[in-house]
Amino acid sequence: MVAxxxxxxxxxxxxxxxxxxxxxxQALKQGCFDAVLIPARVPTGDSxxxxxxxxxxxxxxxxxxxxxxxxxGARVISNxxxxxxGKNRIAAIIRPCEARATIELAKLGQADLEKMLLIxxxxxxxxxxxxxxxxxxxxxxxxxxASQNWDSNPMRPVCxxxxxxxxIGSEDLHAGTLGTNSGGILLIPNGxxxxxxxxxxxxxxxTDISDWEAKVNKLTEKRKRERKQTxxxxxxDIEGIDRLIExxxxxxxCHNCMRVCPICYCRQCNFDSDKMKFTFEDYFTRAEARGRLxxxxxxxxxxxxxxxxxxxxxxxxxxxxxxxxMAIPVGQIFTVVGDRNQEAFDYVPGKNIDxxxxxxxxxxxxFLDVEQxxxxxxxxxxxxxx
Amino acid sequence: xxxxxxxxxxxxEGLKQLLRxxxxxxxxxxxxxxxxxxxxxxxxxxxxxxxxxxxxxVPLFPLMPVNLAKQLSRLTLMEAATEPIAVVxxxxxxxxxxxxxxxxxxxxxxxxxxxxxxxxxxxxEMAIAGNIEEQLPQYWKAVEQxxxxxxxxxxxxxxxxxxxxxxxxxxxxxxNKSIDKQSVLLLNTDKGVSSVEGISGQFGxxxxxxxxxxxxxxxxxxxKQKLSDELETKALGIGNLTKTFSRCIxCHNCSKVCPICYCHVCFFDxxxxxxxxxxYETELEKTGYVNMLSDTIFYHLVRxxxxxxxxxxxxxxxxxxxxxxxxxxxxLKMGDAVQKAFDYLPGKDIExxxxxxxxxxxxFAGIE
Numbered sequence: 001m002v003a004x005x006x007x008x009x010x011x012x013x014x015x016x017x018x019x020x021x022x023x024x025x026q027a028l029k030q031g032c033f034d035a036v037l038i039p040a041r042v043p044t045g046d047s048x049x050x051x052x053x054x055x056x057x058x059x060x061x062x063x064x065x066x067x068x069x070x071x072x073g074a075r076v077i078s079n080x081x082x083x084x085x086g087k088n089r090i091a092a093i094i095r096p097c098e099a100r101a102t103i104e105l106a107k108l109g110q111a112d113l114e115k116m117l118l119i120x121x122x123x124x125x126x127x128x129x130x131x132x133x134x135x136x137x138x139x140x141x142x143x144x145x146a147s148q149n150w151d152s153n154p155m156r157p158v159c160x161x162x163x164x165x166x167x168i169g170s171e172d173l174h175a176g177t178l179g180t181n182s183g184g185i186l187l188i189p190n191g192x193x194x195x196x197x198x199x200x201x202x203x204x205x206x207t208d209i210s211d212w213e214a215k216v217n218k219l220t221e222k223r224k225r226e227r228k229q230t231x232x233x234x235x236x237d238i239e240g241i242d243r244l245i246e247x248x249x250x251x252x253x254c255h256n257c258m259r260v261c262p263i264c265y266c267r268q269c270n271f272d273s274d275k276m277k278f279t280f281e282d283y284f285t286r287a288e289a290r291g292r293l294x295x296x297x298x299x300x301x302x303x304x305x306x307x308x309x310x311x312x313x314x315x316x317x318x319x320x321x322x323x324x325x326m327a328i329p330v331g332q333i334f335t336v337v338g339d340r341n342q343e344a345f346d347y348v349p350g351k352n353i354d355x356x357x358x359x360x361x362x363x364x365x366x367f368l369d370v371e372q373x374x375x376x377x378x379x380x381x382x383x384x385x386x
Numbered sequence: 387x388x389x390x391x392x393x394x395x396x397x398x399e400g401l402k403q404l405l406r407x408x409x410x411x412x413x414x415x416x417x418x419x420x421x422x423x424x425x426x427x428x429x430x431x432x433x434x435x436x437x438x439x440x441x442x443x444v445p446l447f448p449l450m451p452v453n454l455a456k457q458l459s460r461l462t463l464m465e466a467a468t469e470p471i472a473v474v475x476x477x478x479x480x481x482x483x484x485x486x487x488x489x490x491x492x493x494x495x496x497x498x499x500x501x502x503x504x505x506x507x508x509x510x511e512m513a514i515a516g517n518i519e520e521q522l523p524q525y526w527k528a529v530e531q532x533x534x535x536x537x538x539x540x541x542x543x544x545x546x547x548x549x550x551x552x553x554x555x556x557x558x559x560x561x562n563k564s565i566d567k568q569s570v571l572l573l574n575t576d577k578g579v580s581s582v583e584g585i586s587g588q589f590g591x592x593x594x595x596x597x598x599x600x601x602x603x604x605x606x607x608x609x610k611q612k613l614s615d616e617l618e619t620k621a622l623g624i625g626n627l628t629k630t631f632s633r634c635i636x637c638h639n640c641s642k643v644c645p646i647c648y649c650h651v652c653f654f655d656x657x658x659x660x661x662x663x664x665x666y667e668t669e670l671e672k673t674g675y676v677n678m679l680s681d682t683i684f685y686h687l688v689r690x691x692x693x694x695x696x697x698x699x700x701x702x703x704x705x706x707x708x709x710x711x712x713x714x715x716x717x718l719k720m721g722d723a724v725q726k727a728f729d730y731l732p733g734k735d736i737e738x739x740x741x742x743x744x745x746x747x748x749x750f751a752g753i754e
């Protein structure tokens with residue numbers, strides 16, 4: 001983050017959520033955008049959904065930062081824009097990992113962000129769906145307390161080790177709320193889209209943000225260490241084919257992890273296609289080869305295939321894990337793999353919309369060490385032959 | 387009076403002896419049943435060809451990780467079984483498979499169907515928590531007494547079709563007072579009879595104790611009524627349905643695991659069900675807001691419409707729902723009503739046409 005960056009202060013006497021809502025109402029009224037995409041409680045009160053809202057009145061009771069993530073926001077933005085951006089300029093209030101997945105989907109041609117304005121908020125994490133739906137009233141309280149104290153214990157396991165829970169570098173506006181309990185919240189523009197809105201509303205952008213930045217950096221550093229520890233611990237449980245089989249042994253092949261994943265955008269997954277349907281003889285031959293065949297078949301192949309397809313863009317949101325009926329730690333496993341793959345390509349998904357996807361770029365000098373090991377083997381053989 | 391084979395072992399061991407016998411004597415070349423695997427003891431279905439692997443099977447373990455009908459369909463969709471196999475499955479799985487065969491999604495050919503009178507299964511979340519094992523003594527005690535078993539899937543508590551249809555061999559479990567000493571295997575078909583020729587055991591003629599079965603059915607009916615009454619006030623009627631489904635996260639996992647939902651691509655996952663900008667703009671103009679999850683109720687109603695004639699009430703839909711929606715109850719209620727209207731019991735008779743594929747000129751004259 002550039003040190004000279006400045007932010008605007010929004011008064012937050014009535015709470016941080018209210019401060020954001022007031023800003024949105026004002027901006028909507030002034031025509032800064034035509035509609036707002038924002039989570040709000042469903043009529044029954046026991047869950048949340050994204051609503052597209054045109055009228056300020058409908059912003060009453062919306063929740064910029066709901067306690068749960070029933071649907072990944074990137075999926076919603078993709079649904080909204082993949083068949084064309086339409087005439088409306090829409091401001092989306094989303095969590096940092098939702099914004100990052102949105103950027104990835106845009107790169108994959110599954111979202112059109114030209115008329116979208118991405119507003120992210122410092123994220124304390126979300127409560128796992130199963131915990132919340134068991135007792136929503138209690139869930140609301142737990143989240144309220146935990147988010148005030150920035151306590152990540154009740155949150156999704158991947159939220160507890162999230163090291164990208166603040167501004168991501170590709171949002172248009174970011175609401176800094178970490179450690180700003182007394183003095184209102186910070187609204188930090190990133191690029192001209194965000195700046196224009198603050199200018200239009202006459203909100204001065206002249207507050208020094210270094211205090212907030214220091215707090216964010218401190219949290220990020222702490223989380224980075226925890227992430228590494230957690231990943232290392234889990235890696236020893238899943239590394240090698242036998243351990244991986246064990247880790248996914250409870251899989252019932254429902255593919256719900258794929259279904260709720262913001263990155264898995266294929267309308268029909270390869271693993272649901274005819275390509276993965278075989279003759280009885282085929283299955284039987286496989287059973288005979290080892291004396292038995294687990295049914296449903298090909299569950300691990302699915303997970304490894306999915307990993308290969310999406311791990312470079314995985315934002316570790318944890319939707320997959322929340323949606324798994326067998327409580328397999330899919331999100332944590334994919335975080336281990338995703339982190340390593342992303343590091344290998346020096347790629348941070350969702351950070352920069354102009355940076356191309358690793359698999360779409362070719363660099364001659366890339367992964368020389370991988371090539372050299374082969375070269376080494378063959379030259380060794382040549383030596384021996386000589 | 388049907389033929390019966392009695393093996394002097396508890397049902398799990400007796401059944402394993404039968405499965406081993408079938409494999410070792412070439413009566414079948416494969417056995418599809420539940421097996422305990424790995425150090426965590428995951429319970430999963432396996433197609434077993436090596437008789438030694440029968441030792442690790444748990445054919446009657448009260449868990450349904452997947453509805454086996456769906457898996458049998460997968461195995462026999464492209465061609466019927468080319469080798470004879472024996473399959474151990476629950477009455478609702480068998481009924482669902484018959485429904486799939488009627489829809490040409492599988493074949494019964496070359497399959498020896500082994501089922502049991504069914505006490506029900508525990509929810510998947512109990513398998514995850516790892517506390518099914520400790521419930522087992524209580525489970526088998528209740529099976530022996532013919533009681534409704536505590537903590538099983540609500541769908542199972544309300545299930546009155548616990549006696550299998552179309553099985554070649556039925557293991558008598560519910561209300562079987564000598565359950566820990568003796569496996570009672572009813573040989574319902576010629577195929578069932580010939581498959582056990584040569585096995586050591588006591589042959590005779592016997593049937594299910596119809597009075598005991600009636601008693602159990604009555605208990606389940608009471609349970610069903612109780613659950614149905616709760617539902618009457620809570621979940622039905624369009625207003626209540628909207629509420630019930632408002633937690634839906636649109637993952638469609640209920641359809642994905644449903645043995646009857648066999649469509650390769652669900653209509654609601656096709657491009658036809660996606661919206662363009664004009665839709666959102668129009669909706670926004672009309673009301674000022676759009677719920678981005680608004681089509682979920684439509685999805686559920688259409689799914690109910692599509693599956694209700696064949697819903698066997700297995701309850702897997704509710705077990706996998708990340709939003710804890712009591713889908714089993716809605717399916718059961720709707721399935722019951724529709725099936726009664728058509729006088730159709732899914733999975734009972736393989737020869738009986740599906741209600742929507744048969745036309746009776748005199749049908750529903752009252753409505754017309």
